[in-house]
Each structure stands twice: as C-alpha cells, then as structure tokens.
Amino acid sequence: MADEKLIRSFIAIPLSDSIKSKVATIQNRLKPTLPDVRWVKPETMHLTLHFFGDLNDESLEKAGSVMVSIGSLIPPFSMTLSGIDAFPSPSRARVFWLGIKCDRINGLYAALETGLEEVGFVREKRAFHPHITLGRCRSQPQRSGHILSPETDTVAGEMTVDRMVLYESQLLPSGAVHRPRQTIHFTAG
Numbered sequence: 201m202a203d204e205k206l207i208r209s210f211i212a213i214p215l216s217d218s219i220k221s222k223v224a225t226i227q228n229r230l231k232p233t234l235p236d237v238r239w240v241k242p243e244t245m246h247l248t249l250h251f252f253g254d255l256n257d258e259s260l261e262k263a264g265s266v267m268v269s270i271g272s273l274i275p276p277f278s279m280t281l282s283g284i285d286a287f288p289s290p291s292r293a294r295v296f297w298l299g300i301k302c303d304r305i306n307g308l309y310a311a312l313e314t315g316l317e318e319v320g321f322v323r324e325k326r327a328f329h330p331h332i333t334l335g336r337c338r339s340q341p342q343r344s345g346h347i348l349s350p351e352t353d354t355v356a357g358e359m360t361v362d363r364m365v366l367y368e369s370q371l372l373p374s375g376a377v378h379r380p381r382q383t384i385h386f387t388a389g
C-alpha cells in the first residue's frame with residue numbers, strides 16, 4: 201500500500217487587489233523602522249478562518265462539504281481592515297498584524313468551527329482574533345510600541361467578503377505558495 205499524500209491546508213478569506221496594494225504601501229512605510237522583520241508578500245495575504253495542517257483527500261472533501269453548507273447560509277458582507285498591532289504584544293513583538301473590523305466575521309468563524317467539529321475536526325482552542333499577518337520577526341522579539349502606537353488608527357480600506365477558499369499551502373525556500381483547491385461563494389440573501 202502506497203503512502204497517502206498529505207496536503208498542508210487551511211480555509212481563508214482572500215483579500216481584494218486594492219486591499220493588497222494598500223497593505224503593501226503600509227509594509228513599505230514600516231520596513232525602515234522594523235528591519236528585522238520578514239514581511240509577508242501581499243499576493244499571499246489572506247484572513248485565516250481555520251488552519252488544518254496536513255490533511256488527506258478524504259478530510260479535504262469533508263472540509264469542502266462543510267464550506268458548501270455554510271456558503272449557502274451566509275450573504276456577502278463588508279469588512280474594514282484597520283489598526284496595526286503585534287502578537288504577543290508591542291513590547292515583545294513577534295508577529296505584526298493588521299486588524300479586522302467586522303461583526304459578521306465572528307459568526308462565519310463560529311459556523312465554520314461548529315460544522316468542522318461535526319464532521320470530526322478538532323475545534324480551535326485559542327480565541328479567534330481575526331487579523332492579516334504583515335510580517336514576522338526573524339530573530340528576537342522586538343520592542344515596537346513606539347513604532348506601532350501611531351499606527352493604531354491606520355486604515356487599509358474596506359472590502360466585500362463574498363467567498364471563502366480552501367487552500368493548499370506549499371512551503372518553499374522562496375516562501376509559502378497558496379493554491380486554491382475549492383472556492384465557495386456566499387449566496388444567502
């Protein structure tokens with residue numbers, strides 16, 4: 201029996217091209233003040249709803265079926281991307297991120313987690329904190345509060361969320377490559 205191929209996967213909301221362009225401008229503004237950060241390429245940015253890790257084909261099909269059932273219940277909605285901050289905190293920054301302002305995103309996340317749990321996936325234990333990762337520290341955590349405090353009101357824009365995507369993620373020396381495997385549009389209403 202041949203080894204089953206496992207595929208590194210996650211479900212996410214893709215960003216609009218105009219948002220990606222604005223995010224790139226924000227990153228370019230921050231780069232001189234945060235030189236020890238590996239910046240995420242704007243073309244690969246997304247809002248992660250659920251990260252699976254490695255899945256087999258059967259599990260990918262289960263995840264896709266949950267997405268289909270949820271997509272028919274959710275209408276398209278708007279979200280605003282604003283506010284730059286860091287995990288775990290600006291005083292010990294390891295990950296720099298752009299915040300999401302949208303009440304509907306939590307409902308989508310909750311429906312997705314419930315549906316995935318019903319078909320056998322483990323529910324995420326950490327609290328959901330919707331964000332777009334801008335960059336990660338290459339080495340030690342950085343003290344960046346003085347850099348980020350003027351950025352708390354930075355707005356990258358607003359976009360319509362009309363779909364979620366099941367991505368396959370391949371880690372390459374040049375960075376991660378995300379390939380859409382299944383796209384589900386929000387069709388309610």
